[in-house]
Amino acid sequence: MSQAEKATRLASLHQKGSPLVLYNIWDAGGAKAVEDAGAPAVATGSWSMAAAHGYYDGEAIPLDFVLRIVGRISASVDVPVTVDFEGGYATGPDEVAENVRKVIRAGAVGINFEDRVVKGEGLHAISAQTARIRAIKSVAADEGILLVLNARTDLFLGTDPASHADHLAQALEREAAYAEAGADCFFVPGLTDARLIFEVTERASLPVNVMMTGELASIKDVALLGVSRASYGPGPFFEFLANLKAACTSIK
Template sequence: MSQVEKAAEFARLHRKGDPLILFNIWDAGSAKVVSEAGAKALATGSWSVAAANGFSDGEAIPLSLLAVITRLISVTSPLPVSVDLEGGYAIEPDAVAANVEKIMDHGAVGINFEDQVVGGRGVHPIEMQTARIRAIREMADRREMPLFINARTDLFLQESDTAHHQILLDEAYRRAEAFAEAGASGFFTPGLVDAELIEAVCDRSPLPVNIMVRPTTPDNIAMGRLGVSRISYGPAPYRTVMGMLKSEAEALYQQT
């Protein structure tokens, strides 16, 4: 498939009630393994990619290196590839769009784009975030690329007390609607774990909803019934693999 065809296929895989499962990867090697396991598409996780290359999360890994990693994944796998671009490595809309274009030029057909203030506190005002999303969409449209913009809100992730998530719903609905109007393709709500609230967001969102698996989220079958369109695993796969590597290494060195 061409890049445009991959982008169209990636969008088609987001089906409410029949969610796309993304077991997040961090390099070409992990992409190969996950592809061979039966994945229909690939998606990086920013935490995992950063950690695998010796960086912390939060746009610490250089954009130029992220672009190279994107290229290696996209040229070694036939599957659509979405890249976690965090906050776009910039604040101003035009600068964000230019950075997204670099990643798109290296093979990505989708991005995660979050509304938290990277390196700061809180989330960007709706007006600012919608302007940033709109700039990305306009750039992609000029390139005739149906880029999948997975618009992430960090409202729930930044509130560690899940008992308070209910009061964040109205703001989440406003953001989903505004992001959709600006040209987003999906709505990502990491940190949201309660089944009733997940169902409420899926019912109200004009965009396909992405939920990230956490220890207390419903299982994948249940999330499909709640109306989820995309399920991702974030840094969990990387942490599992590195945990196994560490355990085996420790066992080896303890014998000597």
């Protein structure tokens, strides 16, 4: 497939009730392994990629280094590649969009793009985040790529689950605004309550992505909630480290 064909293919894999499963990786070797296991697409995880190379999450790993890794991943597999691009390594719409252009030119056909203020506090205002999304989609169009932009909201991640119902209205407001700005998917990491996930999938116009953590242990179960995409975040990296340590300590 050409890069443009890969982008179209990635978009088509988002099916409500039959989710695209992304077992997040952090390097070319991992990408090739999940492709060989039958994965229809490859997704990086920002936490995993940073930690695997000695950095903290939160855009601490240099952008040029990220682009080299993405380039190696994209060159190593034949399936679509989507990149966890955090907050875009910039604040202004034009700067973010130019950084995304570099990600596209490295071979990716999708990104996660979060509304958290990286290295700051709180979330970007809806108006600011939608301006950033529009700029990204404009650059993707210039590049001839139907970039699959997975708009992530951080309303739920790292917050008290007891408060999640109170955040639902704002989450849906953000989903509607992000959809209007051109986003292709809506990511709600940290939201694990089945009732609330179902409400989001029923009311959202975009395909909904959840992170498989906590109470979310079964793809079959989240499929029944109407989820279109299920990703594992840093979980695979944690499992990899645990297995590596166990193998090392078992050496006689």
